[in-house]
Amino acid sequence: MxxxxxxxxxxxxxxxxxxxxxxxxxxxxxxxxxxxxxxxxxxxxxxxxxxxxxxxxxxxxxxxxxxxxxxxxxxxxxxxxxxxxxxxxxxxxxxxxxxxxxxxxxxxxxxxxxxxxxxxxxxxxxxxxxxQNIGLDAFDERLTPTYLYHALHKRKIVLKAALLDQSVIAGIGNIYADEICFALGMHPETKIYHLRKKDFERLLQETRRILQGAIRYGGTTIRSYTSSLGVDGRFQLKLKVHAKKGEKCPVCQGEIKKITVATRGTCYCPTCQRKR
Known part of the structure; x- marks a missing residue:
């Protein structure tokens, strides 16, 4: 998607x-x-x-x-x-x-x-x-660490499910949820209520950094568009863990694993990403 x-x-x-x-x-x-x-x-x-x-x-x-x-x-x-x-x-x-x-x-x-x-x-x-059921866009200035803390810290869901919840942050899907979890060094099944206020600051920073980077990589397709390909926005992504099952982690060289989280296929590094 x-x-x-x-x-x-x-x-x-x-x-x-x-x-x-x-x-x-x-x-x-x-x-x-x-x-x-x-x-x-x-x-x-x-x-x-x-x-x-x-x-x-x-x-x-x-x-x-x-x-x-x-x-x-x-x-x-x-x-x-x-x-x-x-x-x-x-x-x-x-x-x-x-x-x-x-x-x-x-x-x-x-x-x-x-x-x-x-x-x-x-x-x-x-x-x-x-x-009506869509939350704030990931780049909306009203989306702050404090907003995220109050919206999520009492909920009994895991980190990846929180990232995928469009009623909280609008725009993140399976690909970038995996990448954000990896950037945070957190297991995707980390309980969201275990995150502290400063964790939500990092979560928002990493979310925006990763999304902005992906937008930059995709920007080259704007002028190179050809009608035979259609406009779908997909481009070659520089991903760290998503869809990398069995490959080496770019940080520790350990094996990237795949599990199911929030009904979605989820790739992560067991060494770099620990549960809280």
Whole structure:
């Protein structure tokens, strides 16, 4: 699933490639992709709108259309293609946006898990129904060590589950949760209530450092985008432990192990990451 850095790369790539383009028409080929309003109303309301600004919140893409906000969540396999309208497309393309400049923005989703929303513009992002259970973005200035301490220190969950909880920090997924646990030197099954206030300072520092680094690595894809690949934000990551089962730990040279934590496959170093 695209996580915060990948979604940031998608947003910036689309911004660079499309700019302030006007949507001439819209065609929905799989109704369930449109979560709100109805597919018919979605197409009618987005038609004629110009994308004025591109944003990201957690794992969501936001397209500011002036009086309205178009929000997209790519979920597991979603990606965007920018192609000529007469180019063929396969059965996994579910939404087509005809653009004023003659190109077509296509939403491709093999598993059909992605969702799109179209709302009238609101002042606060949490006034949009799709964000009612979403916490603060990882780079939101309101997300502080004190905020995290009060939100988590009494909960009976483990560290990795806390990092994956989108109602607390929006944007972290399985890849970066593993990397953050490793950077903290903490076993992913460490009970979150064992963390002290200063631990939450490090947690936030390492979270932002790792996410910013991943965004930098992904930035090179923005200008090298080709329509045949689609925009999904994935890039070659410099990972320390995630998906490295059986390989050597870059710190101690011990063997990286894989277990299941919070129902997710989890890689960690038993030597460098100890439980509390």
């Amino acid at each position: 695209p996580e915060l850095p990948e979604v940031e790369t998608v947003v910036r790539t689309l911004e660079h490639q499309l700019g302030n383009v006007t949507i001439k028409d819209c065609h929905v080929l799989w109704d369930n992709i449109i979560a709100y309003p109805t597919p018919q109303t979605f197409c009618a309301q987005i038609k004629g709108k110009t994308i004025q600004h591109y944003e990201r919140y957690g794992k969501y893409l936001l397209f500011d259309l002036g009086s309205m906000m178009w929000i997209a969540h790519m979920r597991m396999e979603g990606k965007f293609y920018i192609q000529k309208s007469d180019e063929p497309y396969d059965k996994h393309v579910h939404v087509l946006f005809d653009l004023q400049d003659g190109r077509q923005l296509r939403y491709h989703d093999t598993r059909k898990f992605g969702k799109m929303y179209l709302y009238e513009k609101r002042k606060d992002i949490h006034q949009y129904p799709c964000f």
